[in-house]
Amino acid sequence: MNNNLLYSVEDKPPFGLSLLLAAQHLLAALGGIIAVPLVIGNVLKLPTEDTITLVNAALLISGVVTIIQCRGIGPIGIRLPSVMGTSFTFVAAALAIGFSEYGVAGIMGASLVGSLVMIIGSFFMPYIRKLFPPVVTGTVVMMIGLSLIPVAVDWFAGGQVGDENYATPENLLMATFVLVIVVTLVQWGKGIFSAAAIVIGMMTGYVVALCLGWVSFDGVNNAQTFAVPQPLHFGLAFPISGIIGMSIAYLVTIVESSGNFLALGNATQTEITGKHLRGGVLCDGLGSALAAIMSTTPFSSFSQNIGVISLTGVASRHVVALTGVLLALAGLFPVFGALIVSIPLPVLGGAGLMMFAMIIAAGIQMLDNIPRSKRNGLIIAISIGCGLAVTTRPELLDKLPHFFKEVLGSGITVGSLLALILNLILPEDKIPENH
Template sequence: MNNLLYSVEDKPPFALSLLLAAQHLLAALGGIIAVPLVIGNVLKLPTPDTITLVNAALLISGVVTIIQCRGLGPIGIRLPSVMGTSFTFVAAALAIGFSESGAAGILGASLVGSLVMIIGSFFMPYIRKLFPPVVTGTVVMMIGLSLIPVAVDWFAGGQRNDPQYADPNNLLMATFVLVIVIALVQWGKGIFSAAAIVIGMMAGYIACLLLGWVNFEGVHNAQLFAVPQPLHFGLEFPLSGIIGMSIAYLVTIVESSGNFLALGNATKTEISGKHLRGGVLCDGLGSALAALMSTTPFSSFSQNIGVISLTGVASRYVVSLTGVLLVLAGLFPVFGALIVSIPLPVLGGAGLMMFAMIIAAGIQMLDNIERSKRNGLIIAISVGCGLAVTTRPELLDKLPHFVKEVLGSGITLGSLLALILNLILPQDKVGPNETEVKKAA
């Protein structure tokens, strides 16, 4: 049964589309600026250079999101996919950044490494065959499970070492937002159901304003208008950095494939090899453009799949409008700073619901597969090992850097294990009696 309020090709009225697009913007903006902020702060780049990284990330995220949604020839999946900077590349980027090459080496290695994704995109029709329902459902569920710790930290108000972490006031505010979102999704009609997330977050933001929780320092310090500068840092091409970035791009192909399959489930779209080829090609070309425009590589954002699952709004035109808002945020940094001023518990209340919906989607997909010992092993091992590195990333600290780079993401490890186990585990033998039972069922 199709329970979408707006399907992929639907075009809601402009005012409603703008509200729904803002919903996706709120879900993605923190993640998009987090990577350039981390890289800029850890490498101790001058403030103007870090601002350049952030502005370019927002602007190019918007451009690539628009292309991903609407398509440009063979480029783009033509589904509602928000694109943004990816944490998969942070370890490789910092390793290069601390070398003599610095930021120029990061961007040069990223530019060359993007060829891995661009070339790999043409093999996606073959790769699609490696994703039967047992693998797809496991990957989708693993995406949601990997995002839950992020939502929990938002819910608690920061990182575990923060003094205000899990302060009862933070938990109450996050719960307040969560309850509003649940109530609107369950009982709201029309716009109130479709825009449940943004309405819940607006209510939380207003409550935070009244309590004096909102810090406007970033808004006051932000530039009103700024144009990102191409090749601001220059380009250098360290061989070791290119290898590290290429590995990260291989990992991203697996993650993006999982995200696109989850997106297909959320939008009621059958994902073909052609879809995957267009989506991954857009990822690769977008990352190459990002390097030329002085920011870090991109991938699809899984958190926005949760927005679609929760609200039932799958219109690619709405998410194209999110791309327009991201471009404006890149050109007008004060706009982005205002969004970033939203307190973390407000994000946490909505985020916990969004990411949990992705888990539910994965469980529903797995509910349709045959209940067998083989499928049970694939799911159990993949999810167990994926959660192991998600909840205890230090598990890999004493292993070689290459291993940590490849297996450090729970989504990647879970996806790879599901793929490998599906290929090597023998199919369950079905006896005559079992066949009769299945036919009767």
């Protein structure tokens, strides 16, 4: 983590530079934002135009909610550089509803009603904040980084395990090339070259990939130039079991978002209060309700972008609000999103591996400041061990009832819940052991 921020939360870099720095956050988030609607569209075998509706709405509403989260409206928004996007936490619940007789209308209705869990929960965040002392916060931040590493590794290798081109020497070379550029610019670059290291590294990789003929423009050629997402495109239905499933996913997201916001506070050198968490989670819940009305899936804060801040030292909320503007434009101009999606995975992987590893480093630094005691060691070890167990071997939960798979499907959630519970039940050490 950078101890000296290039731009702090309230700084406003010049517009041209801000645009470049905002593009950096856009590149980090875009894949994750469109992944959820693409997965739901493909698994439920929706018509292409319906999947495009899900994607466009996800981009547009991500942009709007990101702007509100960064700038704030009254009590809504954390007023820190937080990118918001569709969350994988809701995929299992969404697919279960999608395959029922209620279809996509059921997903939207259950999302809308379930968002009340987050909206109401936000008012209890000052109390929830007390459950996150440094040992819990550091563990959660570290678990966020660790759970993102497998994603970065697959990007680095150019796809999924089992793909024909997975981890070919060419893919690994391309990703390493981008990684070396990013590291070099962060370490030795000055001014804009250091601040925009990720976007410069990815643009360089993209140009090389273009010269090698790796870039496919099929998506760009087939994309509409302009499209406005339609409210209630799929209609609304309210299945009781679906609402329960979505409500559980929203409870999990409160824990996950709290962890992300605490990690964001660490990256931006901001003391996160209960008021911050209340504004952030309220924005998250209201954004998810808006997403349901505008025909896409629920939202949460994006941990990828905390890595961008940690790596570059650019913590300006005005830069990330501009990212929100770019995301909204991508939702209105699908051809723009299609162009971003044409970036080859190894190019993303070279930057992604570095960004997510920086979140782990931030967690280690936070844990370095707590007393070294048997109790703290147990909290960290059990939480991270079990969180990694779920992250690396999700099959571990396959034979459990659906409810448990739903709640424990994310390593971040498992690690966070265990850290919270262990911190509450393990007795305090009388004398810390000095090692």
